[in-house]
Amino acid sequence: MKAIILLNGEPYRSAIDASSARVWCCDGAYDWAKGKVRIDENLGDYDSLSYMPDPPPAEVYPSEKNYTDGELALMRAIEAGADEIEFYGGGGGREDHFIGNLHLLYAALRRRVRARMITNYACIFAATGDVVIEGKKGSTLSIVPFGGEVHIMESGGFYYPLPKRFVYGSTLGISNVVTEERAFFRAEGVVLVLIDAAAV
Numbered sequence: 001m002k003a004i005i006l007l008n009g010e011p012y013r014s015a016i017d018a019s020s021a022r023v024w025c026c027d028g029a030y031d032w033a034k035g036k037v038r039i040d041e042n043l044g045d046y047d048s049l050s051y052m053p054d055p056p057p058a059e060v061y062p063s064e065k066n067y068t069d070g071e072l073a074l075m076r077a078i079e080a081g082a083d084e085i086e087f088y089g090g091g092g093g094r095e096d097h098f099i100g101n102l103h104l105l106y107a108a109l110r111r112r113v114r115a116r117m118i119t120n121y122a123c124i125f126a127a128t129g130d131v132v133i134e135g136k137k138g139s140t141l142s143i144v145p146f147g148g149e150v151h152i153m154e155s156g157g158f159y160y161p162l163p164k165r166f167v168y169g170s171t172l173g174i175s176n177v178v179t180e181e182r183a184f185f186r187a188e189g190v191v192l193v194l195i196d197a198a199a200v
Contacts, residue, residue: 003082005073006033007101008048010092013120021086024077025053026069029089043076044069068097074104084114091119102126106146106190123195131193133157133183140196143173143185150189157183166191 002021006012011032018037025033027044030053042053046060067075070090077085085108090101101117105126108115116125126146133141141158145166155162157180166173166189173191 001081002084002086003077003080004037005070005077005085005087006030006037006039007070007087007089007097008093009089009097009101010120012088012118016088022077022080022082024073026073032089041076043073068100070097070101070104071107074107078108078111078113082113085116087115087117088119090117091121102146102192105192109190119197121197123197125193126190127193128187128190130186131184131191133178133193133195135181136178136183136195137181139178141176141178141183142194143176144171144192144194145173146190146192148189150187150191153186153188155183155185156180 004016004018004021004023006023006025006029008026008028016037023038023040025039025042027046028048030039030042030049033039034053039055042055042057043059044057046052074085087101087104091098102124105115105117105124109126109128116123143162145168148168150166152162152164152166157178159177159179162185163172
């Protein structure tokens with residue numbers, strides 16, 4: 001099952017195809033998402049929205065809780081059987097929430113769920129092991145370690161050859177370019193991959 005999770009960051013400007021997905025909308029994201037995309041379930045603590053959305057949430061969470069609304073939606077989606085998740089509205093706005101949203105990508109990866117966050121500027125996903133980038137020739141792409149040192153066992157299809165070792169805390173890996181229709185790498189450790197939105 002594919003899930004779409006709408007977050008209360010910078011409103012996503014392009015169209016969202018929800019034809020084959022179940023859509024969860026988090027709290028204030030309803031302001032930018034209503035009328036733009038079908039919403040199957042609203043959820044959150046509603047500290048960012050001054051009215052109840054439609055459809056009304058089955059449960060309103062307390063504002064003092066251990067999880068962000070985005071993490072609650074991620075857990076709900078996985079419990080419902082989602083094996084593919086797209087996040088929209090996760091960039092911009094509060095930087096602390098943006099960093100938290102990147103961690104949702106990591107959380108999904110750890111649960112073996114494919115997830116990506118699509119902002120107005122990039123498509124972002126967490127990855128480990130064998131990664132293939134297809135159909136993105138000419139696109140700007142960045143690969144950065146996430147959580148610790150990363151070793152690249154093999155790679156191909158990039159303007160700048162990937163180093164064998166990505167040191168956590170270095171900017172090496174920013175602003176590479178895909179030079180082949182099929183680029184690839186194999187990573188020991190977790191990386192964040194960011195692809196220019198024009199290629200999405």
